[in-house]
Amino acid sequence: MQRGCTPKQLQVAVEDRQKFALRDLIDQSLAGATRKDMGVNVEGDVVKQLDQVRIQKQAGKHGKAGERRHQGRPGTGTTSRTTSATSCSRKEVIRREVGSHITIGRDDAMKYYGSAQKRFS
Numbered sequence: 001m002q003r004g005c006t007p008k009q010l011q012v013a014v015e016d017r018q019k020f021a022l023r024d025l026i027d028q029s030l031a032g033a034t035r036k037d038m039g040v041n042v043e044g045d046v047v048k049q050l051d052q053v054r055i056q057k058q059a060g061k062h063g064k065a066g067e068r069r070h071q072g073r074p075g076t077g078t079t080s081r082t083t084s085a086t087s088c089s090r091k092e093v094i095r096r097e098v099g100s101h102i103t104i105g106r107d108d109a110m111k112y113y114g115s116a117q118k119r120f121s
Helices: 007-038 042-067 078-099 108-113
Strands: none
Touching: 007 078, 042 078
């Protein structure tokens, strides 16, 4: 059984990342500019997201006692905070820009709920 990937697979993966790296940077830059123009503030969401990640990590290490012991302590990692802020602000911009143009009728919502009811139980 082979572990990892072949040199060919690695080369393809590197080429794919190179192709999309510039596009991803442009998307991040545009999302940041749009976020500023829209006045999006996601600080509260970032703190909540970092707290959830930290609690999950601690609970995994210490079980439920670890979860209780670490509740209420805000995350402080600069890299994590920046990554979370970027993610949250991108989601909020998309929600506002795309979501404002989407209308889901009652019939469609009921049809979806009926087909996915097990997930809501």
